[in-house]
Amino acid sequence: MTTRQFGQPLKRNEDPRLLTGRALFTDDVQLPGMLHVAFWRSDLAHALIRSVDVESARKRPGVVAVYTAEDLGDFWQPGPLLLPPPPVEKLEFYPRTQVPLAKGMVRHAGEAVAMVVAESRYLAEDALDEVLVDYEPLEAVVDLEAALHDDAPLVHEDLGSNVNARVTQTKGDWAAAESEADLIIRRRFHYDRGTAAAMENRGIVSSWDERSQRLTVWDTTQAPIAIRNGLAAMLGLSEHQVRVIAPFIGGGFGPKIMMFYPEEVLLAWGALKLNCSLKWIEDREENFYATTQERGQMHDAAIALKSDGTVLGVKDVFLHDAGAYAPYGLTLPINSQCTLLGPYVVPNYHSEFTSVFTNKPIVTPYRGAGRQHGVFVMERLLDAAARRLSLDPAEIRRKNFIPPEEFPFSNEIIYQDFAPLVYDSGNYEPALDRALELIDYERFKREEQPRREAAGERVGIAVVNYIEGTGIGPYEGARVTVEASGKVSVATGVGTQGQGHYTSFAQVVAEQIGVDVSDIHVVTGDTDLFYWGAGTFASRGAVVAGNAMHAAATKVRGKILKLAGEKLEAAEEDLELIEGRVQVKGVPQTSISLGELAAEANPMRGAVQPGTEPGLEATEYFGPERGATASGVHAMILRVDPDTFLLEIERYVVVHDCGTVINPLILEGQIQGGVAQGIGNAFYEQLHFDENGALRNASLMDYLLPTASDIPNIVSDHVETPSPLNPLGVKGAGEAGAIPVGALFAQALDDAYRDIELEVREIPLSPNRLFELVGEALTREPA
Amino acid sequence: MKPAAFDYHAPRTLEEALDLLAAYGEDAKPLAGGQSLVPTMNFRLAQPEVLVDLNSIEELFFMREGEGGLHCGAMTRQRTVERSAMAKQVAPLLYEAMPHIAHAQIRNRGTIGGSLAHADPAAELPAVAIALDASMYVRSVTDARWIAARDFYVGLFATAMEPGELLIEVAFPRPRPRSGWSFEEVARQHGNYAMCGAAAVVELSDRGVIERARLVFLSVGEGPVAADQAAAMLVGERPTATVLRAAAEEAATKEIDPVGDIHAGPAYRRHLARVIGERVLNSAAARAFEACPT
Incomplete structure (x- = not known):
């Protein structure tokens, strides 16, 4: 009897290759005669380009070509707008997208101005020193509020202002909530920028083969199919002439889906122009400017409540830092707007945002994708309310949960997938109870905290909730093939960046076909092996591609049973699929292997019935009507050194609900990795821009990533509320770990300093900032 | 992040190395462990014309006990000191500071002389x-x-060495009788640059009063900062908590002039100097008492 593999904590199929250094990453691609590319990048954030002189750079030994915007001719075009704005009434939208090489003006530090092609990266970088750019510095747009002043300098002069978009969404009537309320709390919150800092930077190898008239591109992208389609269109090639391969990628997290990075179009153009192979590997310094970033928002928020803690409504007005260009539409601020409502009943909601252009690197989604900001605002408002109403933070949350019988639950506003924000399913109270139990909430508050505080320690506890809209459309596809060897090959269009797709997808297929997961070979992200798809983003791989796998595998199972029924002269319902064979139930002597069946299904001679398809193969697609809503609770006990303001996380608990679990081990990895990034975001990572828009810490010496010693052991548990929106019942889990961590730190710090009424209203924090905040709280006049 | 072109020499003797440094003068940089120089070159912040690699000069790799205490050849790897029983016994303050230097991988290459120079x-x-x-x-x-x-x-990244001079050896004196030592630092993460750190030595007389003290800070000035007034205040005093706190306070308020950076502003650094100064003085004094014959 084959043991069930779906739902089991199987070790990952891909790990032996990854752990022994035998997996192919983009920088491993070596082609004969390959040339190397380096970019001259602006050190100013905002400047007019008077001239670019590349003559002496072109003459350096080993330099093959140097290109500026002028050399690109008609190929020079602003990139496409990746997503149109959502259908919201009275929405204002002024898109501007990035250009391959800056022409006339640079709009953020690190924007590329010239491209050098040379025989080695060393020689290419030497030539950069010879590129002479004459430019006139302009005042930079850095601060979000100042950007909207009448006399502010303009990032895009033709727009007449720095407004990228204005969007208002409402539910119910905030004014009515305000007038009925017993308590209204108003606060300003800041959430500053961070960068994803994937272990592997971006990289591209682009190769034009004159004889086959084909372009092959290895690209660290999360969306190879869209890259292929776009490159083909831009270069005037058929899609079949372009093959994009997203090989193993050392972390995506969102910034690796940005159509199109200037380097993506320039490497492809250059390979055609020079009839050669080109390689560009982003170095860490470039990554701080040239890869997209996330997170500057400033919220002015208010919450209206009854005296018993019941939420009547929320109003939130916020500014969103889009950076110098906004190719990704409004996904981020829309996510903030929609995720703020959380697992709570908020009958009245008024949310308006202004997305603002600044002279800073481009902002696109990074793990959490704006959801952190919404969660931070809502959870902080609840904490402030709980304090004023003398309620326990856990209890004010419990009181406002959407009850389980209210699903599907409509929040009436429009989500990032343009569908109405409707939560498919959820059951929040058991998750909260379990988290409180695991962190030992009552006992800590009753016994441990008072005892330790009496001994001079500073210790705080926190518990926060979040929801995450995951698994949005449009669709993904999968092809499942049983080969004559009896092994199964599976292909899908999404790319993989460490999520364990080679295992989790195999588990979905194994469930239907009855082979061992290790006999299933999964291919992702090669456009020659699967033609259609959207990409890996928005916690959607398992939901959308996973259900496509399920559909294709189910169809193949049907073909197997039909053919085996004929061969074994048995009714299909009397057959079972076990360990790579089909057998008559309970009669293992009467069986046939999948390999033999696959050979039978692909006859070399003779006639077949009309309509017969060869092979045991099927291709299916899955597109959900809307996203599935995952949810969870994080809880933490935090110790602060009262002298140095260094923190120690003593206990960290995650209780998560992403519906049906395919592989608990992989899920655990997603949660732990997400929490690690969340901790980095909350207390270590911050991009420091000066008033000229220059980044002051563009290296890992000064941009602090959390290391293993900063990350606690994470205790996790799961509640499973399956999604009714897909056959597997799964919800996405990729971003959940990272989303509520800022709010959790804030609440725990407030708790540790509740005697002086500390109230944290910003993320990220640092020991220095905590020293300042505690100092301010100590000197503040008692209210 | 590729360095500019440079000439590379790997002399096998000290004499050869000194000849090269004399010949190239300010165009040459000696390469020890490379843990600071190589990244700086990769950023092209440093573009030396010539590198004189000291890693093949055997006579610079040694550690021995001698008249001056612990004698370390300039190329002694930090990890060697960190793992040395002799260093622990002869230069316990040095030994205590070693694990605070960056990460083990860096200490495997980083040298005593390279960091000092x-x-x-x-x-x-x-x-x-x-x-x-x-x-x-x-x-x-x-x-x-x-x-x-x-x-x-003598200043920010500056020493009293002239062009052509090379650091050959360092002597760390033995602890004196009835003395104690301590080193602490505060960094945002283990292995990262300290926001503030301090080394202290406290020496007691046979009557239990402080005869001699040293308190030296890092990361709060252009170089190491010796808080001499604070140390002077301690001489002749019994090392009570109050006295030591007052000395740390004196040092933090009057003897350092920290500049801020993105990780720690001047006020926070001054606060840390007070906290760390007091901690190292207390712990050095406690060890000095332990070292006194009962």
């Missing part, structure tokens, strides 16, 4: 050298001299 204001070893009254032996083709640690540091 680089004179990074956030480095641990310069502060330790001053607290211990260590001496540096430097040579050029024409000259050889010993420089006291406190005269060795």
